[in-house]
Amino acid sequence: EVQLVESGGSLVQPGGSLRLSCAASGFSFSTYAMTWVRQAPGKGLEWVSAISADSINAYHAEPVKGRFTISRDNSKNTLWLQMNSLRAEDTARYYCARKTSGQNWFDPWGQGTLVTVSS
């Protein structure tokens, strides 16, 4: 069974940093691109970042460019999102999702991890 389990979310002060993890199992992690999508409380989905299977290509949405970095370790079946200079507007549940390389849909999704940026 394909499983994605996010962790690392917590309460952090504005300007702080946090690293989210996504542990993958049940599929050949090294052959799939991966992505992060967030959802602010009571709001819609917002694409955040994506990374190719071989880590050569990484993409970030404008609101997080220069502050967030997506990375992965295929030997550990793990995806990360390093978040720096956090702002109140980054408060959200962060989901990781599998993205088939060369395709443009996300399936499946993990259950998400909650990041709260507040003083």
Next chain:
Amino acid sequence: QSALTQPASVSGSPGQSITISCTGTSNDVGPYNFVSWYQQHPGTAPKLMIFDVYNRPSGVSSRFSGSKSGNTASLTISGLQAEDEADYYCCSLRTGPTWVFGGGTKLTVL
């Protein structure tokens, strides 16, 4: 980055059909057949319902169908059932590449 435009809410009675629209631009929905749709029940993760405008993943009911005309994609649910009540989001590849979601539509089954 502007989101794709969806109606905030739609409703229908059991057995009826409803359609949710998703309007983008010439930088996303228009030039690409890469629109996907996600269903999200409260407190749960989104679930892929349609990919590449028209296609259904294995296990998704044939009551769900997708289409596109110009800069607008649509999701149609026929034979509405109580379990279809959820939030629905469209998503498209946007030139960059990046990906952009719609603002979401709350479906109420009356």
